[in-house]
Amino acid sequence: MNRAHPEITCERRHVEWPVTIRSVEGRQDTRTLVGYAAVFDRPALIGSGALRFRERVARGAFAKTIQEADVRLLVNHDPNHVLARTTNGTLRLSEDETGLRVEADLDLLDHEAALWARRIERGVVNQMSFAFDVIREDWDLEADPPERTLLEVRLWDVSVVTFPAYVDTVASVRMDDRVRRVLESRGVVPSDVSEELAPEDTPWQAPSLSDFTDQPWDELSDAEKRRIAGHFAWAPEMPPERYTDLKLPHHRPEDGAVVWRGVAAAMAALFGARGGVDIPAADRWRVYEHLARHYRQFDREPPEFKEASWFPAPRAGEEPPEEAVRARLLRLRLEALERKLGIWR
Numbered sequence: 001m002n003r004a005h006p007e008i009t010c011e012r013r014h015v016e017w018p019v020t021i022r023s024v025e026g027r028q029d030t031r032t033l034v035g036y037a038a039v040f041d042r043p044a045l046i047g048s049g050a051l052r053f054r055e056r057v058a059r060g061a062f063a064k065t066i067q068e069a070d071v072r073l074l075v076n077h078d079p080n081h082v083l084a085r086t087t088n089g090t091l092r093l094s095e096d097e098t099g100l101r102v103e104a105d106l107d108l109l110d111h112e113a114a115l116w117a118r119r120i121e122r123g124v125v126n127q128m129s130f131a132f133d134v135i136r137e138d139w140d141l142e143a144d145p146p147e148r149t150l151l152e153v154r155l156w157d158v159s160v161v162t163f164p165a166y167v168d169t170v171a172s173v174r175m176d177d178r179v180r181r182v183l184e185s186r187g188v189v190p191s192d193v194s195e196e197l198a199p200e201d202t203p204w205q206a207p208s209l210s211d212f213t214d215q216p217w218d219e220l221s222d223a224e225k226r227r228i229a230g231h232f233a234w235a236p237e238m239p240p241e242r243y244t245d246l247k248l249p250h251h252r253p254e255d256g257a258v259v260w261r262g263v264a265a266a267m268a269a270l271f272g273a274r275g276g277v278d279i280p281a282a283d284r285w286r287v288y289e290h291l292a293r294h295y296r297q298f299d300r301e302p303p304e305f306k307e308a309s310w311f312p313a314p315r316a317g318e319e320p321p322e323e324a325v326r327a328r329l330l331r332l333r334l335e336a337l338e339r340k341l342g343i344w345r
Contacts, residue, residue: 010156012077013055014129015039015099019160021106021121029108031117033073033084037130037158038062039099045145053146057153062100064135065155066093073104074159075116077131083113083160093158102128102158116160131156188238189286193230194256197297202252204261207231209243211253217243231256233266233287234279247277248287250294263294267303 019035040059047053065071066086073091075081084091084104092103106113119125132153140147209217212228220228225239233248240246248269250262269277270287279287285305292302 010131010133012129012131013038013044013057014127014161015042016127017099019120019126019128021117024105031106031108031121033102033104033106033117033120033160035102035128035160036099037102037128040097042099043147046148053148054143055148055150057099057150060095061150061153062093062095062155063152065153066095066100069155071155072157073102074157075112076161077129077157077159079157081112083116091158093155100130100158120160125160125162127161129159129161131159188229188235189283189290190226190229190232190235190238192256192258193227193251194258195297196255196257198252198257198259200260200298202257202259202261204259204265206249206262206265207253233290234277234283247279248291250291258294258297260294260298260300263291263298267291267295271303 015036015038017036017039019033022032022034024030024032038057038061040061041056043054043056045052046055069086071086071091071093072079072082073084075083083106086093090105090107094101094103106117108114108117116125132150132155134150134152135154136151138149138151140149209228212231213220213224217225222239228243229235229238229240229246231249231251231253232246233250235247236245248266250259250266251257252259252262265273267288268274270284270291288302288305295302
C-alpha cells in the first residue's frame with residue numbers, strides 16, 4: 001500500500017454531532033474546538049444495492065492509533081488546509097464514553113484558522129469526519145443487512161466538514177475478496193408494497209410488466225421500479241435493472257394486496273416446485289421469512305424451512321463441498337434452536 005497518498009486508500013466517515021468553539025482563559029488569540037469525529041456503537045448504513053451493509057465503531061477502536069499516529073485536523077480532508085496537529089500539541093484526541101473526542105487549539109493570528117473558528121462559532125459548519133485505514137474488523141455476514149464492526153483503525157486525519165454525507169458507494173470501502181463475494185451474491189428482499197390482504201379465495205396468476213404499466217421498464221423512474229419490486233419477494237438489486245430479475249410475485253398488481261394463492265405458489269417455488277427459483281442460497285432464509293410472515297397474516301402455519309434449499313443444485317458432475325454443507329447445516333440447526341429458545345439475535 002502506498003502510504004504517501006492516504007487519500008487514495010483510506011476510508012472516510014462523518015458523524016452527526018455538534019462542534020463547538022470555546023474561549024481560552026488568558027489567551028485572546030486562541031479558540032478551542034471541541035467535538036467528536038466518531039461515535040461508538042452508532043450503526044450507519046454504508047453502500048447501496050447488493051453491497052449495502054451496516055457499520056459501527058467499537059469502543060477502543062482508536063485507543064492505539066491516538067497514541068502512535070501523527071494526526072492532523074484538516075478542513076474537508078484537504079491536506080493543504082491544516083488547522084492543528086497532534087505532534088505539536090495543538091490537537092488532542094481521546095476516547096470517552098461517547099466516541100473519539102477532538103480538542104484543537106485554533107490560532108486566531110492564522111487567517112484560515114480564525115476564519116474556520118468564526119464559521120464553527122456561528123454554526124455555519126458544525127460537523128466532523130475522520131479518515132482511516134482498517135487494522136481489525138469483524139463481519140457478520142448472516143445479518144440482514146450484513147454488519148461490519150470496526151475493531152481497530154489507523155487514523156489519518158480528523159476534519160471539520162462543510163457537506164458531510166454518509167457513504168453511498170462502497171468504492172472506497174476496503175474489504176477482502178471473501179467479504180465482497182458474499183455481499184455481491186446477496187440480493188434484496190423488497191419491502192411490501194402493501195399490508196392489505198386480498199380475500200383468501202382470490203385467483204392468482206403471475207403478473208407481467210403490462211399488468212403494472214404501459215411503459216417499457218427502461219423508461220420507468222427508480223421510484224416506480226421500487227414500487228413494482230414491492231410486489232415480489234426477491235430482487236438482485238434495488239432498483240432492479242430488468243423486470244425479469246424480479247422473483248416470486250405475491251401481491252396483486254392493481255392495488256398491492258397480498259394474495260394467498262400467490263404466497264403459497266411463491267413458497268412452493270422456493271422449495272423447488274415447478275423447477276424452483278434461481279436466487280442465491282444466502283438469500284433463501286430471508287425470502288422464506290418474508291413469505292412465512294404472510295402465511296401468518298392469513299392464519300396459516302408456514303411449512304418447515306427446508307435446509308437443503310440453501311444449496312443450489314450442483315452442476316453436472318459436481319458435488320457441493322462436503323465440509324461447507326455440514327458446517328452450514330450445523331449453523332442452521334443452532335439458529336433454529338436459538339429461535340426456539342427465544343435467544344435469536
